[in-house]
Amino acid sequence: MNQNEILAECNKIFIDQLDNPSIVLKRETTAADIDEWDSLNHIQIIVAIEKRFKIRFTSSEIQNFKSVGDMCDAIAKKVTA
Amino acid sequence: MEFKDIKANLKKDFTGFKKVKVALLADSSTQYLAQAIRGMGYEKKLDIEVWEADYDSIDLTISDAASELYSFKPDFTFVFLSSHKLKKKFYKSGSNPHFADDTLAYLKNVTATVSSHIKTNFLVFNFPDALDPVFGHYSGKVTASFNYQVKKLNLELMHWAQNEASVSLIDLCGLQAMYGSANSIDSRMYLGSDSIFSLDFTIVVATNCVQVIEAFTGFSKKCLILDLDNTLWGGIIGDDGLENIQIGDLGIGKAFTEIQLWAKALKERGIILAVCSKNDEANAKEPFEKHPDMVLRPDDIAVFVANWSNKHDNIKYIQSVLNIGFDSMVFLDDNAFERNMVRTYLPEVTVPELPDDPADYVANLNSLNLFETNAYTEEDKERTQLYKAEALRNTASLTYTSEADFLKSLDMVSEVKEFDAFTIPRVSQLTQRSNQFNLRTKRYTEQDIKHMAEDHKKHHTFSFTLSDKYGAHGLIGVIILEKKDAHTLFIDTWIMSCRVLKRGMEQFMLNEITQYAKKHKFEKLTGEYLETKKNGMVKDHYKNMGFTEKGEQWQLDVTAYKPAACFIKNSNTHE
Numbered sequence: 337m338n339q340n341e342i343l344a345e346c347n348k349i350f351i352d353q354l355d356n357p358s359i360v361l362k363r364e365t366t367a368a369d370i371d372e373w374d375s376l377n378h379i380q381i382i383v384a385i386e387k388r389f390k391i392r393f394t395s396s397e398i399q400n401f402k403s404v405g406d407m408c409d410a411i412a413k414k415v416t417a
Numbered sequence: 418m419e420f421k422d423i424k425a426n427l428k429k430d431f432t433g434f435k436k437v438k439v440a441l442l443a444d445s446s447t448q449y450l451a452q453a454i455r456g457m458g459y460e461k462k463l464d465i466e467v468w469e470a471d472y473d474s475i476d477l478t479i480s481d482a483a484s485e486l487y488s489f490k491p492d493f494t495f496v497f498l499s500s501h502k503l504k505k506k507f508y509k510s511g512s513n514p515h516f517a518d519d520t521l522a523y524l525k526n527v528t529a530t531v532s533s534h535i536k537t538n539f540l541v542f543n544f545p546d547a548l549d550p551v552f553g554h555y556s557g558k559v560t561a562s563f564n565y566q567v568k569k570l571n572l573e574l575m576h577w578a579q580n581e582a583s584v585s586l587i588d589l590c591g592l593q594a595m596y597g598s599a600n601s602i603d604s605r606m607y608l609g610s611d612s613i614f615s616l617d618f619t620i621v622v623a624t625n626c627v628q629v630i631e632a633f634t635g636f637s638k639k640c641l642i643l644d645l646d647n648t649l650w651g652g653i654i655g656d657d658g659l660e661n662i663q664i665g666d667l668g669i670g671k672a673f674t675e676i677q678l679w680a681k682a683l684k685e686r687g688i689i690l691a692v693c694s695k696n697d698e699a700n701a702k703e704p705f706e707k708h709p710d711m712v713l714r715p716d717d718i719a720v721f722v723a724n725w726s727n728k729h730d731n732i733k734y735i736q737s738v739l740n741i742g743f744d745s746m747v748f749l750d751d752n753a754f755e756r757n758m759v760r761t762y763l764p765e766v767t768v769p770e771l772p773d774d775p776a777d778y779v780a781n782l783n784s785l786n787l788f789e790t791n792a793y794t795e796e797d798k799e800r801t802q803l804y805k806a807e808a809l810r811n812t813a814s815l816t817y818t819s820e821a822d823f824l825k826s827l828d829m830v831s832e833v834k835e836f837d838a839f840t841i842p843r844v845s846q847l848t849q850r851s852n853q854f855n856l857r858t859k860r861y862t863e864q865d866i867k868h869m870a871e872d873h874k875k876h877h878t879f880s881f882t883l884s885d886k887y888g889a890h891g892l893i894g895v896i897i898l899e900k901k902d903a904h905t906l907f908i909d910t911w912i913m914s915c916r917v918l919k920r921g922m923e924q925f926m927l928n929e930i931t932q933y934a935k936k937h938k939f940e941k942l943t944g945e946y947l948e949t950k951k952n953g954m955v956k957d958h959y960k961n962m963g964f965t966e967k968g969e970q971w972q973l974d975v976t977a978y979k980p981a982a983c984f985i986k987n988s989n990t991h992e
Contacts, residue, residue, distance in 0.1 A: 353421050376448055379606060380420050383616050395605040 337415055342408045349384045353377065363405030389415055420449070420616045423456030423623075434464035437630055440491035440537070441469045442478065442527070445499040446611040453623030461631050472611070479530045487534045493630060495587070496527060497542040499613045500567070504550075507563050514561040517570035521577065528584060538862060539584045540629060543571045545593040545601075582863040585791065587626060595784060596621055625786065632791040635849045635860050638767065639741050641683060641788075642732060644750035645694040645701055645723070649677060649713065651775065655700045665710030672775040677712035679779055684717055687797025688788055689739060689804060691720040693731045693748070698723040719804040728755050729762035739804060740915045742852065742951065747787055751775075792846040792863075796891040806888040807916060813887075824921060824984040827885040831894075831922075832988040833929050836870035836878045843892045844880055847912050852951035854913040856944060856958060861910075875900055876909070877933065881926060883917050883985065893917045894926055898933075901943070906934055908944035911958075921983035927962055928980040929987070935975055942973040 337345075347361040354372040367373040373381070385407070386392055391414040401407050439454060441447045451467040458465035468489045470478040475496075478484050486494075498520075507516050528539050549556030549564035556562035571590055578584045593601045601618035614622060631637075646653045650673045651663025663670040664677070684690050690713070694701050701723035705715045715721075720738050722731045728750070736743055743765035750756050756768045772781050796803075810827070817823035836844050845863040852858070861869075869876045881894030893914035899907040908930075913922060934942060944959050946952075959971035963978075 355421065355425065375610065376452075379449075379610065379612075380424075380616060383420075393605070395608045398605055398609055 337412070339408055339412060342411050342415070343404070345388060346385065346404060346408060346411075349388060350381060353381050353384050361404045363403065363408065365404040366402060385411065391415065418457075418460075418620055420453070420620065423453050423620060426456040426459040427452060429459055431459065431464040434459075434462045435634060436464045436466065437493070437634060438489060438491045439465050439467050439630070440486055440489060440494045441467060441497065442475045442486075442494060443470070443497040443499070444473045444475060444502045445497075445607075445613050446472060447497070449612055449616065449619045450497075450614070450623060453619050454626055457620070457623045457627040458630075461627055461636075463627065463630065463634070465627070465630070475527060479527060482534065486531070490535050491537050493540055493633070494531060494537045495540045495542070495626065496524065497587075498524075498544075500544050500547075501607060501613060503544060503567070504563060507566060512561040512563075514566075516566040517573055520566075520570055521573045524574075525577065528581075532583065536864070537583070538633060538864075540587050540626070541574060541578070541584060542587045542589045543574050545590050545598060546571075547598060582867065585629070587622075587629065589622065592621055592625055593618075628786055628789045629791070632789040633849070633860075633862070635852070635858075637745065637790050637850060638688065638747050638788050639745040639850075640689040640691060640735075640739060640747070641680060642691045642693050642735060642746060642748045642766075643680065644728075644748075644752070644755065645692060645696060645704075647751040647775070648749055648771075649673060649680075650704060650708075650711075654704060655696055659703055659708060662704060662708070664704070664708060669775060670710070672778060674710065674712060675779045676775075676782075679782065681712050681717060683788060684801055685798055686788075686790075686793065687800045689719045689741075689800055690717055691735045691739070692718050692722060693728055693735065694723045695725055695728070696723040716805075717801060719801045727758065727762075729759050732759060732763055732766060740918075749782075792842055792849065794843045794846055796843055799889075799891065802888065803890060803916065809887050810885075820919075821984070827887070827920070827984070829883060829885045829920060829985040830988050831884075831925060831985050832882045833879060836866060836880055840880045840892055841866050841870065844878075844895050847892070847895050847914070848910065851912045851914065852949070853915050853954050854918070855949075855952050856911045856955055857909065857947045858949050858952060859910055869897055877906075879926070879929060879933075881922070881929075883920065883922060890914070890917055894922060896926060896930055898930065900939075903938075904940045906930075906939045906942050908942060911944065921981075921985060923958070923962065924981035924983040925985040928983065931973070931975050931978045931980070935978075940975055942975055943967075943970050944973075945970045 343361060343363065347359065350359045350361060351357050354377060356372055359370060367378070382393060382398055389411055391411065393410060397410050441451055447469055451469050455465050455467050468485065468491060470486065478486055503520070507513065510516060513519065524541060531537065544567050546567065549562050552559050552562045552564065556564035559565060574586055578586050596618055601614060603615035606612045606615065643649055651669045652661060654662055664673045680690055702715065702721065704711050705713060720735045722735060724731070732748065736746065743763055747767045747769070748759050749769065749771065751771050759766055760768050767787065769782065769785055769787065771778060814823050817826065841863055845861055845866045848859060848861040870878050877898045877900070879896040880892055882892050883890040893916065895910060895912045896908065897910040899909045901907045931942065944964065946956060946958065964971035964973045
């Protein structure tokens with residue numbers, strides 16, 4: 337799975353979890369860019385991503401995600417590993 | 418359900434749902450739990466408003482008389498101390514061997530403080546079990562081990578709840594055992610946001626909390642209807658014969674024995690058992706009468722229906738005999754077609770999916786927690802007998818030409834008294850569960866009932882039993898009078914069990930309360946009818962009883978009242 341595919345999957349998950357079909361993710365997107373993406377919903381998104389890719393983030397990864405790109409990189413590392 | 422479904426529920430329309438106020442007092446973050454409780458409430462048609470104390474501020478919240486908690490006036494107050502914090506406190510205390518006692522004392526202090534400001538039902542979370550992190554198995558021999566203290570605390574919590582009507586427990590320990598601690602705790606969430614539970618487990622906990630609230634608000638299942646072939650035993654009695662059905666201590670038979678033991682234990686708790694099977698009646702009854710390994714016997718089944726009609730028609734028949742709501746019935750059948758037929762025709766009946774493999778039946782049913790309750794009384798144990806006696810009465814009534822002759826022949830006696838320690842649980846239960854013959858449908862906890870029973874200045878209470886030559890009905894009537902002023906008694910509550918309809922019990926009850934009113938120089942009895950979806954049968958109750966309409970209320974002139982004719986004797990009146 338390449339970076340673009342991972343980004344596309346994440347986009348689907350964001351739309352599904354935040355119930356907002358107009359979300360378009362880019363690597364640079366941060367929580368500040370999306371209204372519904374608050375700390376509460378963050379956990380929900382993380383859990384959904386973990387289930388979709390059958391991976392598990394570490395707590396420091398979760399705390400250090402600054403952007404969608406960080407997330408995708410962490411996913412890519414775990415999926416290919 | 419997933420968490421996003423919970424969130425979707427939050428945006429839906431709660432109009433017309435029953436309103437319930439819930440407060441969360443916790444020492445960890447409860448935002449997810451709060452959302453999940455409200456979201457799950459939607460599934461049960463409950464409009465649950467959740468108030469959360471500020472993060473980890475139980476002591477501050479309850480000691481402040483001006484706290485929002487006290488102006489919010491929650492119906493239910495959850496008290497949730499996390500096991501993470503508990504463990505930390507334990508080790509910080511230097512493995513205090515009195516830790517359980519101290520924690521219990523703390524919890525008692527919390528509920529006592531809150532109770533000094535408001536009246537609320539406490540739902541206290543117990544504590545998950547785990548292997549002892551320090552002593553391992555040896556913790557069983559060491560009182561200063563965390564494992565020992567947690568298990569002791571859980572037991573002490575039960576003792577507390579058994580003696581304190583306002584305190585009930587949420588069995589977090591049981592939930593976590595069922596779900597597995599690896600699935601229920603997400604340490605990363607704890608580190609990141611100080612929430613304890615994984616999102617999935619949050620939903621499990623919230624579901625349980627809502628089921629408990631539901632039981633408190635007057636909703637509970639009363640009847641379990643059982644299919645027979647491949648539900649209560651393996652095989653088909655009509656084809657395989659008595660010797661070849663699977664039940665007992667061998668192989669697959671064990672699974673069916675388990676399900677029968679479960680049904681029997683429910684029956685002992687007061688759930689009515691009925692059978693609904695497509696079979697010849699003689700074939701269907703044979704195992705109950707003759708098979709040595711059957712747990713359930715003919716006496717355990719209140720209504721036995723075996724024929725070739727549609728199951729939904731048979732369930733309608735069972736409903737008419739028992740006179741309880743469809744929404745209080747659970748139907749168990751291994752056959753998906755039958756389940757779907759019943760779901761289609763009787764959507765109010767709960768029809769759980771059964772797994773394909775009978776080995777999984779009981780575990781699956783346990784996880785659904787179908788028969789949640791908030792009361793258990795002596796009478797519950799006898800319920801099946803009560804309904805069987807009723808069937809006898811119905812048969813006898815056909816042999817009399819006039820209703821009066823029949824009623825006379827019953828030799829009915831009623832014991833009338835004020836609520837006391839023995840009757841309070843049952844009285845509370847009647848206020849919680851009676852839907853039909855219930856004039857104002859005021860739901861009262863045992864605590865509420867106790868207050869009114871003791872408050873003689875403001876209230877006078879009556880409980881009524883009824884027995885006849887066929888057996889005892891138990892406590893079947895409740896009246897609570899409120900002393901409005903020196904002249905007026907207001908009927909706050911008038912409830913009668915539907916199983917004593919058409920016996921003249923209403924007239925008897927009115928005779929008793931007017932007698933009390935006269936004796937204490939009251940002149941007027943007032944009452945009102947508050948309509949619900951289910952109490953249509955008493956719409957004209959006060960009119961029928963000779964009251965006159967005064968605006969929204971009904972009034973009876975006590976001084977002019979002449980006792981109505983009835984065939985029930987007061988057990989205190991010796992003639």
